[in-house]
Amino acid sequence: MAKVTNVLLVGVGGQGTILATRVLAGVLVEEGFDVKMSEVHGMSQRGGSVVTFVRYGDKVYSPLVERGTADLILAFEKLEALRYLPYLKPEGTLVVNDLALLPAPVLLGKAEYPYNALDILKQKVKDLVVVDAAKLAEEKAGNVRTQNIVLLGALAKRMDIPPGTWEKVVSENVPPKTVEANLKAFWAGWEA
């Protein structure tokens, strides 16, 4: 079967992975791939763990990614990076935001947050990219709300797609006044 690339975007409901997903989808369509993506809406979005599967290639059947087959995972939060680690290929790349969002059981003292998440990831993932998206968004783009695009930039560098396509689609999908900040954010992530 023709090659299909598998990508996961994982995070926490309300973190706004939607814009990043929309841009990624737009880029893949622009590049002429067959694309399928799947996510779950509804209750899980109320602060729950969320995952978006993205698959692209010449011909894609299933919208779901199987464990052990993801070429790339973009994690908006560290615990979620660990949770979805079984999806990563042995030689796959994981881009993780250096951010801890404490889930309800941790806030209530009923569970421990894995504060050593990055250490575990370093042991288990050959190609790990850690991005401090909040810092880069603030320092390089001057707008802390561009964190998603910073992370997307870091993902984009690891995909074989011309940066010009990314710039075009980012520009089309963010509010006109924030295009410049978001493009700076994209490049900050690319170079991270």
Add this chain to the structure above:
Amino acid sequence: MKKLLSGDEAIARGAYEYGCTFAAAYPGTPSTEILENIIPYKEIYAEWSSNEKVALEVALGASLAGARALVAMKHVGLNVAADPLFTAAYTGVNGGLVVVTADEPSLHSSQNEQDNRNVAPFAKIPMLEPSDSQEAKDLVGEAFRISEEFDTPVLLRITTRIAHAKGLVECSERQEVPIKEYKKDVAKYCMVPANAMKRRVFVEERTRRLAEFGETFPYNRIEWGDRSVGIITSGISYQYAKEVFGDGASCLKLTLTWPLPEKLIREFAAGVEKLYVIEELDPFLETQIKAMGIPVVGKEIVPNMYELSPEILRQKFFGAESAPNQVADLNLPTRPPVLCAGCPHRPVFYILKKLRVPVMGDIGCYGLGLQPPLEAVDTTICMGASVGMAHGFQKVGAWSGLDRRAVGVIGDSTFFHGGMPGVADMVFNKGGGVLLVLDNRTTAMTGHQPHPGSGITAKGEPTVEIKIEDVVRALGVEDVQTVDSYDLKAVEAAVRHALEYDGPSVVICRRACALLKGLPDLGKAVINQEKCTKCHACLRTGCPALVSHPDGSVTIDQTACNGCFVCGQVCPFGAIEKVGGGERG
């Protein structure tokens, strides 16, 4: 032009392209985005109906008036709409009528898992199942055509991974379909016994003709490959089968999955050595194919609950193990969904927990009130169940002399959907139950759709705002109180009063959903660390904006806080202060 659309978006596009002029729905995951994406088309009248039964009746009325009509709902919504559906199966249609059911295997956001394919033979209406977004769009057109040609409502059945999965769709221009003439025809539309008995015969004859139609329906197709294995499949399971078996197996892809094309199935079965059925949930195809006397393997291998996936099929058929990076040993904390920061349901559940009263819950965000630390909800059944159950619970107490006081908790949209008959019942039957209507001014869980109490239509036009106070008074409830959900003392006093009141009592707890746009700025809550004793009383509200640190201190995440100040009301030391914002408006 090709667009990347979800199945829901594609169905909306199909409604537009295939001349639909009328659409109705009640929101419910994973069907909500169908109507949401129809609303912007000015060529189509669209409404959020008060419930699914009404939505189907409205669409049936539109069909009889001559319009192509589409109605959409989630799987449990079709239970609510079953009554009109089962008789619309007899009356048939005038303009085409498409009924979309969006099922949710793995119940991501539902109270049960049900396979609504079973409704097609039960109601005796044809059913189409798309396998991707392109088919979801195309089959809206086919469904309208079948509906009009065979004089029947058509069930378009999708699942979460069709509804919420995106794929490329070739989009075209709209084909205008004129509104048909209406002719009075009581023999067809008045289902009194004498007429219904005759239509019963028509339904059987129609089913026979539909089965014949399915034999050559191009969306039912054989893909010949290796003949040692043959797979019969439909819907999303087709994609999973292709993913796992590739072109290494022959495949019969069924799209009109009721009634089934028996000759086509026999032809396929005769052409392969070993025959499998791959389908999600119930053995719907398998049972029918076995009844044809065709040996086939299905649920012996393929699970009969939860979503299927390529991974499950690979494991079941080939015993393949994957996943090199197991994390089970890390014992990671779960991340369940929670009531949002500033959610107006939180203070109500905080009080209900304090009062230790049984709470009959309902369907909506407030179902999350069952989770720690609030743990205030005792039951979750279906839309509108809260009030009837609270009444029944209380009646046992009145009957036996035991204390069986209970509180029903229902949202505003759910109240209009299914709560009103329960209130009428409680009043009529001299009940003494308590109903709390958590009026957050919207249908929150599904993403803020308007309802009869919102004062705005689906199309954004101002309309009559039906007041819940007026409704419950009109239904005969004399003890009606309205409180601000954010005001803990007021909520507690109102609930205590209602529990003591001799007779049916309603408390309307009103405060807009904190996620609604355009709300007044309430400022932020900040913990004065000098006054804080680290007693953690605030954490018992379960607000996700409160962050407890390893040293026992607590801070408030200022980007998450919505300024409801419920934490400030529970702090025994006055350590939580309000910064900025106006008065609680």
